[in-house]
Amino acid sequence: MSTLMESTRELVQRLQSGETAVSLTQSCLNAITSRDAAIHAFVRPIADGALADAASVDGRRQAGETLSPIAGIPIALKDNICTQGVATTCSSRMLEDFIPPYDAHVVTRLREAGAIIIGKTNLDEFAMGSSTENSAIGPTRNPWNTAHAPGGSSGGSAAAVAAQFAPLALGSDTGGSIRQPASFCGVVGLKPTYGRVSRYGLVAYASSLDQIGPFARDVEGAALLFDVIAGHDERDSTSVNRPVPKCWDTVNQPLTGLRVGVAKEHFGAGLDTEVEAATRKAIEVYRSLGATIVDLSLPHSKYAIAVYYLIACSEASSNLARYDGVHYGHRAEKFSNMIDMYKASRAEGFGAEVKRRVMLGTYALSSGYYDAYYLKALKVRRLIRNDFDAAFEKVDVILSPTSPMPAFKVGEMSDDPLKMYLADIYTISANLAGLPGISVPAGMSSSGLPIGLQLLAAPFEEERLLRAARMFENATDWSRRSPELNH
């Protein structure tokens, strides 16, 4: 049996009562060495650095220092989060040799708290995708069934937690890229409120939507990691300066008088019947816990995918203009002049999905189309946010499926980008509106694949969101299931 089968709180207690960070880190590294060839969760493990960091934490603990509960716990980082001196590739040929000269804010926070960074995980190139197939180093596989995708774009981080390579991981969520892979891999994934976690050192995809957040085996783990990474940072001018609750201390307190909203738009065409059944069962779980169920409507949610792809691609086309083959990143060998150097370098450095999104965004922002596409999308975005503002006057959380389906097969969706985009239907609105959202395991399909439940809350209500999710987790045993691991 793996050492990571236990709950996050048990893991913290083990470290506080004698187990060394070195031995825990070594067991994670051993698991990666023996089993990651089949999963491909990691772009690269960081073995030497991790063991040195673990030894330092053990030394501080033995010296009697009071440490953060996260001290000594191994964590995997999505490879779009900058790590000083360690390559950060975004799973792109463009950045295959990029070694950041600084740590992302979240990395600084983790190091200060004594978490052990054990490796960088695979993603859809520049976080653009929903399957982790758009990676220059090849796809990640779902630990529950390696014929299936882990979801994306943070598929490597989700798979690393599901396969028990690491008890915790960080991902980034621009349209569902934490919650959907959490759902596909049967783990917990939290997207914080926009502005809650500094994006300093997160390689930008769509800056008004991107947010870093935790993966864990249980809601407590997500709370623990959230506490460490949340809070103001002056290096990200959109990071919000307001107090951060101590979720680790309160996550086990059930909420009384909880009002759970259920929107009819979340049960429409295209929803898998087993996912729908699991979601309806979850509603009954909340009812049995004393929650009031409130029927809602979010009338503009059907426009969310169109709005998202216009805004995200527009922002991406602007953000990715920096990859010009001059300051860092790939430069082509052969070109005829300066402009051609840009074009050739970008043609060689970017994969198909990145090019597609740069093209779509460039088109939507171009003269003559700006009003019809980009500006229009920004207006509908406000209507989507208004729907949520009205809903959260009546409810504390909104419950829905995380994804309309369990994990699809590797290759099943890759020929049809639009079909892949449409599968993001339930997660995208939270990014457009800036809301916190969480996915928790809530069932298994008849073919043995996990099903995720999504809860959304009003901005900055992560503390209550985590408590509400923990109530469900404690009332069911879905979070305690693990895929069979081939040792």
Added chain:
Amino acid sequence: MLTRDEVLKVAELGRLNLSEAEVEQFTQQLGKILGYVDVLNEVDVSNVEPMAHVADVSNVFRDDVARQSLPRGEALANAPKSDGKFFLVPQIIEGA
């Protein structure tokens, strides 16, 4: 929906060399995606303010004091070509 010439123009604006196969593929795929986003035309957005950002973004100021920045060597370390002092680029002004 989208013409081949439009795709070539957008590729030029986006600074991407595309292969013949990519031009064909993007013409078809982007056309399909743009067809889908036309669903937004059914929404009445008169009197709706665009929302570029969810946070009430305002300017964030700080005092204009010099701070330590990245040392030159580290700033140049990831450059595809540098002479240790500057980023090197191909000749820009023709005939110079």
